Amino acid sequence: MSSFDIDNPAPRRHRPWTAVERAFAAVGLSGRALVIAAPAAWLTLLFLIPLAVVFGISLATKQFGKPPYSDLLTTGDGTVQLTLHLSNYVRLFTDSLYVAAYLNSIKIAFISTIFALLIGYPMAYFIARSSDRWRNILLMLVILPFWTSFLLRVYALTGFMRGNGVINQFLEFIGFQHVINGYNAVLGWAGWQMPSLPFVMMQTDFAVYVGIVYTYLPFMILPLFTNLVKLDGALLEASADLGGRPMRTFFSITLPLSMPGVVAGSMLVFIPAIGEFVIPSLLGGPETLMIGRVLWDEFFTNTNWPRAAAVAIAMLVVVVVPIMLLQKAQDAVQDTARTK
């Protein structure tokens, strides 16, 4: 007997979800609305409301007690009074510490992003071009460090960079001091004296760059990889066929077509690097001024929650506004390309 027996149809299956769906539909909730409502509720509860609370605190002033900030709403004489203090924001502009911290954070994040791009692009390109068998292994190696604690990985870098760390010991072992001496004897007269071993790397901006580039490199590689792996090999062959040498092909074809990956990877490195706190604290020196550390100090050392909240909100603006502008520019470019 075939399964398409017209006279004896299969018994209708019991479908409990249909009943649930009907019940929701009775109160005006379709499946579609529910699917949208779940993430919307999540974002409201865990992102928008906390953000509003932080914004509220940033408009209060510091006071002793619990909580350590003034109420926005005060009642008395039968009236409700709303007091908004803008002093925290004003202070961000008048105290050069904050401006310097923001600028330095952006500078460090920017330079780190450039280096992550310069190191990550060739790696992503190589992984995308390797055979299927190797590709997964190489991708695994990129992702593997995530399985160890972030803190441990950053701390492990000190083992490499400290005075008697791996790098300095290695340089001493290969007799690098002679190279330094030779260099200083020949070229050092111009004031570019090289310091002697051991090199001081810890508690410098250099260590912070190394730390940021090292820990955020996978965020650069992965979006670049997903972009480059889709690149049609026939386009590269077409370029070669038309007389494009490999370098020309890279700059005319590969790079422009991988721009979405470059932008995505750079954003994924740049944005978290601005607010980075752990890396400058562990690897940077006292002069490494970054907004994450300022925030920490305001919050925990000075117990100035309103000021810390203002710093956080201002950072959000510093990060979000460029992204929005960039997105707008991208949309505009795409629109003109479409209408042309």
Added chain:
Amino acid sequence: MAKKPQIAADTRPWRDPSAKPFVRISNVTKKFGDVYAVADVSLDIYKGELFCLLGGSGSGKSTLLRMLAGFEEPTSGKIEIDGQDMTGVAPYNRPVNMMFQSYALFPHMNVEQNIAYGLKRDHLPKAEIADRVAELLSLVKLQDYGKRRPDQLSGGQRQRVALARSLAKRPKLLLLDEPLGALDKKLREETQFELVKIQETLGVTFIVVTHDQEEAMSLATRIGVMNYGEIAMIGEPTDIYEFPNSKFVAGFIGSVNMVEGVVTEDEADHVRIRSAELGCDIFVGHGVDCAPDQILWWAIRPEKIALSRERPEGDANITKGVVEDIGYLGDMSVYQIRLDSGKHLRVTQTNTIRGNPDAITWDEPVYCTWHDNAGSVLTV
């Protein structure tokens, strides 16, 4: 559908043993791992030819083309283009351009930039590039589309941009990988003739890879049929169709009826073959290189067989069967005739009379006859 006789098609340099080939492929073999993609292929192609490499998928035709373009190096053997050895010459240094099957248009450049790409690599002056691009756009009738991007074009327009781009550098040799494969049937037929026209106007040598035998027949001056990495036959379209050299070529091009037989008479001016499958003797009106009692094959095209209700005169080339099926295609009808041996013959008849009431119909017993040189005797 025969091509207007002109240039290479007219002079037929391949018939002249002293003519110098433009592309010389000598004993070229390409191995991928243990697999022979191309096995010991030797092939001469002459200037101004439109040569078609025809074969099924995996026959090695695309690999051969890619070796000409320089994307693959031969494992052994030599390729010469215009007397120049191409061994170790990078694709960007070859006097060859290719039109890709996927067209491979640069998606981030507009039509003009795509066409100009190769010219810019040659560092031509800007004005000359602009002139050349305009000239090519009018050649492929896309004058108003220069500023569009590839994703704003139809399939046929993209195909023409790809052609214009590959012609931009005025290559001596143009390689086309399934140039019409992505187009629908009607557009393909139109483009076919346009392609031949452009080729004849510019006098460029074309090598076209295709799996479509109809395309190959209507485009080519000569066809190279490939099978398992080897060249099965090289010849003009009529040679390939009418005088196939093997069972493979006969079966690959067009439809064919093939029967097995035994040689009973082997004379200088004729051969007689007894075929149990066919249920009659086959009389071949020319000498064949074979021996008495040799088992061989005889192939005949469906349109070479005539059907009749009355038994024609003669003692050979006549067999009897019953019409089992008729496929009406409008311009012609395809008859499936079941012979007494159980073998089926495919016979086509042109429908010259409108709504013929007297046409041979289902289940009718009929006689099939053919001329004494209508079929091909095949030993391999």
